[in-house]
Amino acid sequence: MASFGAKLQTNAAEIERALEVLLAPGPLSGPGAPPARLVAAMRHGTLNGGKRLRPFLLRETAALCGTARELSLAAGVAVELVHCYSLIHDDLPAMDDDDLRRGRPTVHKAFDEATAILAGDALLTLAFGHMGEHGAADPALRARLVVELAAGAGSGGMVGGQMRDIEGETTRLDETGIARMQAMKTGALIRAAIRMGAILGGAGTDALGHLTAYAEAAGRAFQLADDLLDVTASPDAVGKATGKDAALGKQTLVARLGIDAARRHLGDIVHDAITALTPFGPEADTLREAARYFATRES
């Protein structure tokens, strides 16, 4: 039985390879050929050795529900494309204005702002096209996955959370407001990834409910751990400027609760995530380890 770390690495390598094929530089001319500069920017923002956690969660959940991992690869790629587009747009000067991402120049630094906006738009579009064409063998399931992905990524999910986060730079949020913003900004796509895995695996209503509860707790753990890393880790470890959230006046639960209380709260959330998986027995151990991993990762 492969270790958790080995499973994570296998998934990351498979997603990276699939993204490489999908975003292979095409012929430089011909009608309808994606422009070389646009493809290069899409690749820069995507093929970066990421941990591919959202596809991992999607595929592990699908596997738990009985779907072989090779059948969930395309859906995993689609959710990762959405994640990568969101990072490109979040890094833009008008948004978080970040120069570095995983230790490399952000897309608008390596190219320019217009190219970064368009590369993000193209990746988001590609995510839905890929999901609609390859996300599942059954076309009805593909349509359902598209709807779930859009719900997680859109105005009531990730993009809405990013808007709330920006508004939070000038408006003080209470703990509920911070939790809601984070549940949308980070949580919604993680939740959608896990639910897409469950849908792909044919989960019934009860199983989908348990997995959604797991997903929501796992998403909270992921974000809280991220906020803790922002104040405790070195820039080298996380590959971007740390302490930046505080400098931007961004509101986090860590800033509100203090580091020690935030760490205790993180332990409680991980416990919630693990408990939500009880009905699945030991088969769900990889997802349990994923929740623990979120809370203890160092980058």
Add this chain to the structure above:
Amino acid sequence: MASFGAKLQTNAAEIERALEVLLAPGPLSGPGAPPARLVAAMRHGTLNGGKRLRPFLLRETAALCGTARELSLAAGVAVELVHCYSLIHDDLPAMDDDDLRRGRPTVHKAFDEATAILAGDALLTLAFGHMGEHGAADPALRARLVVELAAGAGSGGMVGGQMRDIEGETTRLDETGIARMQAMKTGALIRAAIRMGAILGGAGTDALGHLTAYAEAAGRAFQLADDLLDVTASPDAVGKATGKDAALGKQTLVARLGIDAARRHLGDIVHDAITALTPFGPEADTLREAARYFATRES
């Protein structure tokens, strides 16, 4: 039998109403509620009395293939959402830097740049979610429509064309290069709209081929007429600054051919579009009128 103008107005009113329902301001709180400012920006960029030509083409094509207009409304809304998002992003300072759109402030002027980027992202996401959920009664057809919409909107279509247009500001394109850029930037979404109507209407391979030929000619006519308007119309008539393409050094066939030759070329393209519809007989008269309308519109 309603006149062409009346049909255009009826469709525009139906699309406007459907968009109004879809983008209705929701409750201002609650987990997963889209932030009010984001919804306001999405509405500003969408509910603007547009002519809704792409939904019109989609729905007329579906009707020609035997699908009642009420069954193509949602797919029409989805393609219009993509068009509206593209205008918001194209107007951004890093892109075309436009202050006015249809006589009103552009979204980044009425709100701010970050909000405009996110509103565009949210509308694009909503387009795919809406298509995946409501685009057709048959879920397999919905998945196919999602794929067609993504192909028209993505790196090999509209976004790729926008990239080529920006590159053209600094690199001289030949006539073929301009035609290719425009076929992607403007043509690809018009082509996708007409093909989605055909797919929704269950068109066979031959009919889809004829309608695609019509779509490609109609798209060229639309763009050439737009370029002619940019150099000949008053700002009041088109609701935005005219002569702007020339000022930006944008390359158009009008700039290359001269106004008179461009007008003659436009006549030829409209003829091509009309001829492509021959197999459909008089049933296709509304689509023929649409091609003529593109070439003669004054705004």
